[in-house]
Amino acid sequence: MIITFIGQPNCGKSTIFNYFSGYKAHVSNFPGTTVTYNTSRVVCQGQELICVDLPGVYSLTSGDPAELESRNYLLQKHVDVIVNVVDASLLSRSLELTLELMSLERPMVLALNMMDEAHRKGVRINAYKLAELLVCPVVPTISNRGTGLTDLLETAVEAGQAQVSPAAVVFSRDVEEEIAELSDQLDIRLAQTLGLPWRFFIVKLLEDDPFLLEEVEKREPNLLPLVKNHQKSLAQSHGRPPELVIASERHALAVNLFEQVAKVTPATKPGWRDRLDLIATHRVWGYAVLVLIMGLFFQAVFRLGQYGENFFLSYLEMALGMAQSRLGSGTLGYYLLGEGLFMGI
Ligand SMILES: Nc1nc2c(ncn2[C@@H]2O[C@H](COP(=O)(O)OP(=O)(O)OP(=O)(O)O)[C@@H](O)[C@H]2O)c(=O)[nH]1
Ligand SMILES: [Mg+2]
Structure with a gap:
């Protein structure tokens, strides 16, 4: 599965x-x-x-x-x-x-x-x-x-x-009418060859989906003007492009669902995270918080670095000495390994 x-x-x-x-x-x-x-x-x-x-x-x-x-x-x-x-x-x-x-x-x-x-x-x-x-x-x-x-x-x-599918999404009457008319005029086999549900295919065509329109153009180019006509009629009746008509229908349905199932009760007292958010995103205090965090970060790097420095330095000096004695101080190998790598670190 x-x-x-x-x-x-x-x-x-x-x-x-x-x-x-x-x-x-x-x-x-x-x-x-x-x-x-x-x-x-x-x-x-x-x-x-x-x-x-x-x-x-x-x-x-x-x-x-x-x-x-x-x-x-x-x-x-x-x-x-x-x-x-x-x-x-x-x-x-x-x-x-x-x-x-x-x-x-x-x-x-x-x-x-x-x-x-x-x-x-x-x-x-x-x-x-x-x-x-x-x-x-x-x-x-x-x-x-x-x-x-x-x-x-x-x-x-x-x-x-x-194998139960969810409920069908029903749009407003005029969108449903365009869907029904376009469904009557197209051949269901178009969607079947693409492995798509029929209604999904029709709605996406009305939404001006470029990939599915390309498929229609490839398989049945004479049907493209038909699809465009339905898009135009949807656009004319709503005064905006068809993809926006359907997107706003979904938006309205989503808001309606939300209102039926959810209740919003504003938190009585803001928690510590909300308070921190308010300070960190404040137009003045936000910069102060940024400077404070950067300052703390640099302090942490230098202070913690001090502890490790002497420990690592002794090993690096030992490695440098070994490179010098094995490779000779004027050689290319010494420049690469000793002066390049070890001194670089
Ligand atoms: N508070 C809270 N945080 C969560 C929960 N589930 C996930 N997170 C956090 O939300 C952030 C996003 O989680 P991801 O699993 O990367 O989200 P995603 O959906 O895979 O994100 P994309 O790959 O960008 O689409 C991480 O910081 C998670 O730790 C939850 O149930 N509660
Ligand atoms: Mg992810």
């Missing part, structure tokens, strides 16, 4: 992947850490799984090479279960990608990661209600502490066995 971890950048995918695989995929607090996919064999409930850690993506239509890697993996390779990792503290924004992934019509599990951060920000999420609305299991996790991860993998295996 092939299980892929996919989500927006910096939501904790590699941390989850590393927990299961023991593999040290690079993890950091910067988005875009993983730029190519990693795979690992994992055994769960006696079943052999292949876990795949994909680079972070904001959307399935993107020109960024790392995002394309994820998109191509999902669209072109066999995947049994999609584990959509979301940052629970940024749930509304994260659900936009979830809605796109749901349209791939594959078994899916939502990992509600960074629950500690959500809690810190006063965001309370009703995971049961979210699961009900998405028709997909939802597992709360705190992956850097390992919390909920065994449950997550077991749920993913069960989802892969049950």
